[in-house]
Amino acid sequence: MVVALITGITGTLGIVFTSSVSKSATEVGVKLAPLSDAAMEIRLSATTAHLMFEEIMSGDDTESIEEVWKLLDDALWYCDAILIGGENDEGVFFASNDAQVKKTMKEVRQSIERFIASARERYKYRMGSSSTGSEADQSFDKSYEKIQAELSNMASLYGKNASVIDLSRQAQYFLANGHLFLEELLSGDDQVNIEQVVANFSQGKENIIGIGNMIGRDKVFSLLTGIEAFIALANDRFNNNQSSQGAGSEADANFDKEFERFINLADEAEEIIRHQMEAGVLKPGGHQKKDPLLP
Incomplete structure (x- = not known):
């Protein structure tokens, strides 16, 4: 009788234990599939977006900026999936009730939002400087060609005046040299400065004034103007370039800082969730795959 009772109790406890273990396994492994999946998706989406963004910034027109924004929106969605739950094509995500995970994921979300703001700022500067630069470049080049043509015409008109021809050729040289210096400066050559550029252009102007002293100021008025x-256009191009570089550098720094920050935070959240899984005490939260064979 006692043996039968003990056997019965033991059997009951075994059933309870087995049921408990089975339930725990279901919670951790199937019904509440790892929230670390979501944390991993955050890192994957953000890293892919970062790579595509840098390719776009370097001039690759085969990548789409809209795809970058979509990937970053996906990263935000997975943050929300961990914080409040959600459902997508991958399955159902149950919100975590772990205080540390929620705290960390809130920080991750805020950091991603700052990262997106930095990315938009960088992209705005690139597009703005590209548009403004193109307009300024075109105006500058047209002005340069017009002056050079007028100087060539001046030399032809006064072909018998050696001094006019000489000053015209000198003016053309200094304009060309200053133009070359400016392009080198704008391309990042630190061996050239804006003072050298302006000095060459100013010398060309002095040559034109010299021509005017010989043939009449009224005849070189158009050239001087x-x-x-x-x-002035040369200075504008230089100043726009400097402003764009300064603003772009700050945006670059913020962009890189926020990316590193939220990737580290996502790692931290994933590590916490993995420890909970290993301990078998994952609190309500997880990822349930859409599988018709699962109960």
Whole structure:
């Protein structure tokens, strides 16, 4: 009788234990599939977006900026899936009730939002400087070609005046040299400065004034007006370039800082969830795959 009772109790406890283990396994492994999946998706989406974004910034027009924004939106969605739950094509995600996980994921979400803001700022500067630069470049080049053509015409008109021809050729040289220096400066050559550029253009202007002293200021009025506008355009191009580089550098720094921050935070959240899984005490939360064979 006692043996039968003990056997019965033992059997009951075994059933209860087996049921408990089975339930725990279901919670951790199937019904509440790892929230670390979501944390991993955050890192994957963000890293892919980062790579595509850098390719776009370097001039690759085969990548789409809209795809970058979509990937970053996906990263935000997975943050929300961990915080409040959600459902997508991958399955059903149950919100975590772990205080540390929720705290970390809130920080991850905020960091991703700052990262997106930095990315949009960088992209805005690239598009803005590209548009503004193109317009300024075109105006500058047209002005340069016009002045050079007028100087060539001047040399032809006064072909018997050696001094006019000489000053015209010198003016053309200094304009060309200053143009070359400016392009080198804008391309990042630190051996050239804006003062050298302006000095060459100013010398060209002095040569034109010299021509005017010989043939009459009224005959070089158009040239003088043109070269003054040309020098102003050169300064505008330089200043726009400097402003764009300064703003872009700050945006780059913020962008890189936020990316590193939220990737580290996502790693931290994933590590916490994995420890909970290993301990078999994962709190309500997880990822349930859409499988018709699962109960």
